[in-house]
Amino acid sequence: MSAVTLDRATLRIGDRAVLSDVGFNIEFGEFIGVLGPNGAGKTTLMRAILGLLSPTSGSIKVLGRTPERGNPAIGYLPQLRTVLPDLRVRGRDFIASSFNGERWGLPAFGRHDYRMIEETLDAVGARDLATRPLSDMSGGERQRLLLAQALIGAPQLLLLDEPLISLDARHQEIAIDVVRKVCRERKITVLFSAHELNQLLGTLDRVLYLGNGRAVLGTVEEVVTAPVLSRLYGTDIQVLRTDGHIFVMSRGRDVERTDHLHDHHHGHEAGHNHHHH
Amino acid sequence: MFAYDFMTNAFAAAGIVAVVSGLVGYFLVMRGQTFAGHALSHIGFAGATGAGLIGLTPLWGLLAFTLAAGVVMGALSERISNRDVAIGVVLALALGFGLLFLHYTTSFAMQATALLFGNVLAVDHTMIATLAVLGAITLVALAAIMRPLIFASLQPELAEAKGVSLRLVSTIFLAIVAVAVAACAQIVGVLLVFTLMVGPPAAAQRITTGLWTGLVVSAALALADAWLGLTIAFYTDWPVSFCIAVLSALGYFATLSARPGRHVHSEA
Numbered sequence: 001m002s003a004v005t006l007d008r009a010t011l012r013i014g015d016r017a018v019l020s021d022v023g024f025n026i027e028f029g030e031f032i033g034v035l036g037p038n039g040a041g042k043t044t045l046m047r048a049i050l051g052l053l054s055p056t057s058g059s060i061k062v063l064g065r066t067p068e069r070g071n072p073a074i075g076y077l078p079q080l081r082t083v084l085p086d087l088r089v090r091g092r093d094f095i096a097s098s099f100n101g102e103r104w105g106l107p108a109f110g111r112h113d114y115r116m117i118e119e120t121l122d123a124v125g126a127r128d129l130a131t132r133p134l135s136d137m138s139g140g141e142r143q144r145l146l147l148a149q150a151l152i153g154a155p156q157l158l159l160l161d162e163p164l165i166s167l168d169a170r171h172q173e174i175a176i177d178v179v180r181k182v183c184r185e186r187k188i189t190v191l192f193s194a195h196e197l198n199q200l201l202g203t204l205d206r207v208l209y210l211g212n213g214r215a216v217l218g219t220v221e222e223v224v225t226a227p228v229l230s231r232l233y234g235t236d237i238q239v240l241r242t243d244g245h246i247f248v249m250s251r252g253r254d255v256e257r258t259d260h261l262h263d264h265h266h267g268h269e270a271g272h273n274h275h276h277h
Numbered sequence: 278m279f280a281y282d283f284m285t286n287a288f289a290a291a292g293i294v295a296v297v298s299g300l301v302g303y304f305l306v307m308r309g310q311t312f313a314g315h316a317l318s319h320i321g322f323a324g325a326t327g328a329g330l331i332g333l334t335p336l337w338g339l340l341a342f343t344l345a346a347g348v349v350m351g352a353l354s355e356r357i358s359n360r361d362v363a364i365g366v367v368l369a370l371a372l373g374f375g376l377l378f379l380h381y382t383t384s385f386a387m388q389a390t391a392l393l394f395g396n397v398l399a400v401d402h403t404m405i406a407t408l409a410v411l412g413a414i415t416l417v418a419l420a421a422i423m424r425p426l427i428f429a430s431l432q433p434e435l436a437e438a439k440g441v442s443l444r445l446v447s448t449i450f451l452a453i454v455a456v457a458v459a460a461c462a463q464i465v466g467v468l469l470v471f472t473l474m475v476g477p478p479a480a481a482q483r484i485t486t487g488l489w490t491g492l493v494v495s496a497a498l499a500l501a502d503a504w505l506g507l508t509i510a511f512y513t514d515w516p517v518s519f520c521i522a523v524l525s526a527l528g529y530f531a532t533l534s535a536r537p538g539r540h541v542h543s544e545a
Contacts, residue, residue: 050438070440078434087431089307090486094431101428102440106420107488133486149435 001064003028003157003189004049006215009058011041011048017213018044021058024208024217026189028156031180032217033200034193036210037233037255042193043079045210046159049191050076063156070102075155077146079162079193091129091137092117095149120148124178140171147175151182158183158190164199176203197224198245224248278511283398287517290400290408291503294464295473297412299481299499301419301457302474303492304450306482308430311475312361313350313451317458318467319368319375320346325392325467326378335392336407339467340459342371347455351448395466395518397507404463411460418453426450427488464503465518472518473499476525483532498528 004026011019018041026032034042047053048060051067060066063073087094095117096109121127126144134142143163150158160179164172176192180203183190194200197207197220207224208217211232216223223229224246229237233250240247248255278284305314321343328338350364379389391399419426429436429446437443461470481495506521513520 047438052438069438076435076438078438087307088482088486088491089431089488093486093488097427097431098435098439101424101432101436103424104421105424107424107427131486 005061009055020213022215029187030205031190033204033207040210073156075150075158077150077160087134124148139166160192286400287397293412295499295503296496298473299496302478303495306478316364316368317343318470320371322375322467323371326375330378343455347451351451393468397464472522472525480528480532
């Protein structure tokens with residue numbers, strides 16, 4: 001059994017086949033970097049793994065089973081994260097709100113729950129966030145809080161959708177380190193989507209590159225090559241390797257960086273579309 | 278002051294409504310949907326005047342309209358309930374219709390003032406009983422959906438992934454708000470429901486960051502505003518709704534001027 005298996009799966013949003021006839025196996029405990037141009041289906045794939053979207057053909061197996069909504073074995077950090085601007089709720093209660101949050105009735109959090117929250121916050125180095133309101137937290141702090149939340153309940157699989165967005169370079173590195181450390185310790189399988197490959201190079205086991213309706217899973221050496229990426233981007237791509245860095249270029253321009261510049265706009269558009277479908 | 282029947286009645290009615298408003302309003306503020314609550318009350322105005330026109334008790338017309346509007350807003354969820362412009366247009370239209378219905382009502386001015394600004398001193402035992410029942414329904418329903426409501430309010434994307442129906446939660450919640458607004462309008466009038474449904478919860482969220490403490494403080498502040506407002510009105514002869522509005526605003530601004538970032542540590 002693998003952690004995530006897609007077998008000739010096609011995922012559609014409306015009429016558009018975001019991924020068609022895609023197949024791959026992600027093994028337990030792997031750290032997978034999910035990359036690809038905007039709209040390539042990174043978020044869609046994660047939503048399918050969560051059971052929010054069913055393949056129109058083919059099959060998806062997650063932890064050996066057909067995905068279903070609300071699987072407690074999956075930790076999720078969504079890409080589109082609604083941030084209420086003046087939310088005067090402290091970190092601890094914010095996280096606690098997700099405990100059995102799908103059940104009716106009054107919220108009831110015991111000492112045990114709070115201890116678990118604090119331990120997880122400790123694990124990501126953010127214990128002080130427990131008592132601070134969200135409205136006082138910086139982008140990096142909120143991100144860490146959400147990461148802690150995704151780790152609660154001992155998930156076997158962690159889906160992190162663009163967790164580095166809106167973080168500065170230093171906080172991006174801290175976030176990657178934290179995920180790597182915690183997930184290695186707990187043997188959690190990670191799907192980590194990002195715009196930039198280089199930051200993840202030292203961390204990821206394999207890379208899942210999406211583009212043009214296709215998906216290629218393999219080591220960086222296998223996947224991040226001119227022929228494979230040209231096929232995925234649908235344009236002529238060059239790959240330059242220098243000194244531990246990899247640059248993916250299209251007609252002399254760095255593809256990842258130019259993507260990144262438009263990030264906010266596209267990210268939100270994509271998110272909204274998902275919501276309405 | 279309690280020697281007068283109308284004052285004891287007013288205290289009872291205002292007390293019920295204040296607690297309900299403080300609790301329901303807490304979530305309205307948390308969800309950033311205060312404008313939707315405001316709109317519901319205006320839509321209710323058309324219902325109340327319409328009911329008066331055909332000889333029904335205004336409360337039932339008010340309730341029918343707010344409830345219908347709440348359910349529609351909730352069902353259209355992301356498309357409508359957070360769109361200020363659409364809500365603004367509909368609430369203006371509703372007020373227009375309210376005016377039209379009033380136009381054909383004989384006791385124009387009396388009716389209008391009571392509906393718009395409340396008339397808590399005219400509350401009788403039947404109304405108190407009605408408000409108690411409405412309040413109880415509201416609180417039971419709120420308790421039933423509280424956990425998914427908080428989850429869906431704070432983290433809609435994750436809540437959806439965990440199997441919460443955002444639309445269902447939003448619809449039930451706005452139906453609850455609709456009932457609370459209808460009850461609240463009986464005390465402070467449709468124009469001033471904010472005084473009990475937004476002022477106290479907003480102040481409470483400045484004072485404490487804990488969920489349960491926030492709810493308790495919100496209800497307590499609303500109750501204090503309502504009862505203190507009645508008391509001041511009794512001794513000064515100023516309109517009750519004015520006194521409550523002033524207290525509500527004072528409470529909010531007092532907490533605003535407290536240094537942001539410093540918060541009370543409290544256990545939930």
